Amino acid sequence: MAWAEYLRKKETEFIEDLIDFVSIPSISAMDEHFEDVVKAGEWVVERLKRAGIENARVMETETHPVVYADWLHAGEDKPTIMIYGHFDVQPADPYDLWDTPPFEPQIRDGKVFGRGASDDKGNMLAPILAIEAMLQTRGTLPVNIKLFYEGQEEIGSPTLAPFIREHAKLLSADMIFSSDGGQFSEDQPQLIQGLKGLVGCELTVQGPDADKHSGKHGGGIANPIHALSLIIASMKDDEGHITIDGFYDDVIDLSIEDRAAFARVPFDEAAYIAQQGVTDTFGEPEYTTLERLWGRPTLELNGIWGGYQGKGTKTVLPSIAQAKITCRLVADQNPDQIFEHIKAHIERHTPKGVRVDVEKMAASAQPFLSPAGHNASEIAGRVLTEVYGTAPHYVRIGGSIPVMSMLLDTLGVHATVFAFGLDDENIHAPNEFFRLSSFQKSQIAYCKLLEEFGK
Numbered sequence: 001m002a003w004a005e006y007l008r009k010k011e012t013e014f015i016e017d018l019i020d021f022v023s024i025p026s027i028s029a030m031d032e033h034f035e036d037v038v039k040a041g042e043w044v045v046e047r048l049k050r051a052g053i054e055n056a057r058v059m060e061t062e063t064h065p066v067v068y069a070d071w072l073h074a075g076e077d078k079p080t081i082m083i084y085g086h087f088d089v090q091p092a093d094p095y096d097l098w099d100t101p102p103f104e105p106q107i108r109d110g111k112v113f114g115r116g117a118s119d120d121k122g123n124m125l126a127p128i129l130a131i132e133a134m135l136q137t138r139g140t141l142p143v144n145i146k147l148f149y150e151g152q153e154e155i156g157s158p159t160l161a162p163f164i165r166e167h168a169k170l171l172s173a174d175m176i177f178s179s180d181g182g183q184f185s186e187d188q189p190q191l192i193q194g195l196k197g198l199v200g201c202e203l204t205v206q207g208p209d210a211d212k213h214s215g216k217h218g219g220g221i222a223n224p225i226h227a228l229s230l231i232i233a234s235m236k237d238d239e240g241h242i243t244i245d246g247f248y249d250d251v252i253d254l255s256i257e258d259r260a261a262f263a264r265v266p267f268d269e270a271a272y273i274a275q276q277g278v279t280d281t282f283g284e285p286e287y288t289t290l291e292r293l294w295g296r297p298t299l300e301l302n303g304i305w306g307g308y309q310g311k312g313t314k315t316v317l318p319s320i321a322q323a324k325i326t327c328r329l330v331a332d333q334n335p336d337q338i339f340e341h342i343k344a345h346i347e348r349h350t351p352k353g354v355r356v357d358v359e360k361m362a363a364s365a366q367p368f369l370s371p372a373g374h375n376a377s378e379i380a381g382r383v384l385t386e387v388y389g390t391a392p393h394y395v396r397i398g399g400s401i402p403v404m405s406m407l408l409d410t411l412g413v414h415a416t417v418f419a420f421g422l423d424d425e426n427i428h429a430p431n432e433f434f435r436l437s438s439f440q441k442s443q444i445a446y447c448k449l450l451e452e453f454g455k
């Protein structure tokens with residue numbers, strides 16, 4: 001374990017590296033900081049080279065750059081693992097809510113404060129330092145390594161997918177670990193097994209060509225708000241089951257093992273209810289709340305409008321009524337197919353006398369689920385158990401991490417989040433910080449992760 005000594009010896013130096021890195025205001029959302037994003041990419045390249053990693057370079061995309069580097073001398077019989085992360089950051093305003101300036105990082109109470117300290121600079125730097133420790137102490141690595149860092153994550157990676165497709169051979173890997181994300185708590189690790197996908201639509205119910213007098217035409221023609229209400233009501237039963245034909249067809253149901261893993265994660269139902277300010281939970285009664293949150297698809301009305309909404313009364317029979325609907329999907333639901341099912345359902349349930357138009361929302365995402373027995377996830381689980389002294393919680397997320405789906409679509413690999421941020425670290429908010437203890441833990445964990453492949 002010579003690398004452990006190396007990490008200890010370099011501790012102060014590595015913290016200084018992190019401070020240096022965080023002080024670059026690489027805000028991808030702001031045009032005036034474009035050069036800083038490039039500068040951060042160049043900083044990463046320099047640091048990779050110093051670590052002894054080869055072929056490090058900034059590569060252009062159609063927008064913000066990416067960084068690639070590799071070390072491929074472990075032999076063809078060894079797997080190639082890719083480590084992903086991002087060197088761009090969120091904007092830092094409002095600046096006056098920061099206790100110390102966001103791009104003049106400072107250490108207080110064992111934490112580095114600064115924009116990007118946790119998301120994702122501290123997390124993405126750790127594997128580079130781990131690789132350096134191994135290369136410096138044994139001159140070799142147990143696996144072939146590729147590092148791939150992007151400068152456009154915080155603006156939704158607009159040109160990353162075409163870049164990956166174009167460079168699919170360069171980026172091909174047996175396993176991918178993402179350094180963007182976090183752990184369950186300071187002493188409880190987690191592994192993310194699943195993420196939800198997304199699809200949505202806007203529904204317009206058209207009645208008469210203009211608002212009509214309800215005394216003159218009420219009883220004569222259909223009211224589009226009533227029609228819309230009927231359509232919406234037909235989509236779910238009283239218990240919250242979605243009643244759209246085909247909606248659940250491709251859902252991979254939760255296995256006994258999945259349900260047992262969920263049940264091991266502490267979830268305080270009463271506290272959850274109190275936190276949301278509701279009187280009770282609601283949804284498919286044959287599943288627990290956590291199972292519904294993590295493992296079941298949903299259909300939600302996001303907005304509904306139509307008719308007169310001003311003060312007092314207006315005896316109007318409105319011309320149109322509209323609603324926005326989104327669904328969070330689970331594996332193996334397909335967003336396009338689900339949209340078709342919704343559209344067909346709406347058309348079937350449209351009452352006489354109105355017309356409907358269903359428009360698909362531009363953004364959609366594929367659901368993500370690590371296959372059972374996924375090798376990278378198993379190895380990560382072993383390492384986390386060793387580092388934390390306790391087995392990880394196997395969790396899922398109700399939202400999506402678009403890059404995970406992107407890596408699956410473009411490279412065909414289920415990435416595993418292997419990162420060490422914590423929920424309270426104010427990412428995307430003032431006073432973002434990263435714990436120095438997590439910074440060290442992540443370096444050790446990455447060394448052990450690589451070592452695990454050499455066994």
Ligand SMILES: [Zn+2]
Nearest residue numbers: 119120153180
């Ligand atoms: Zn991030």
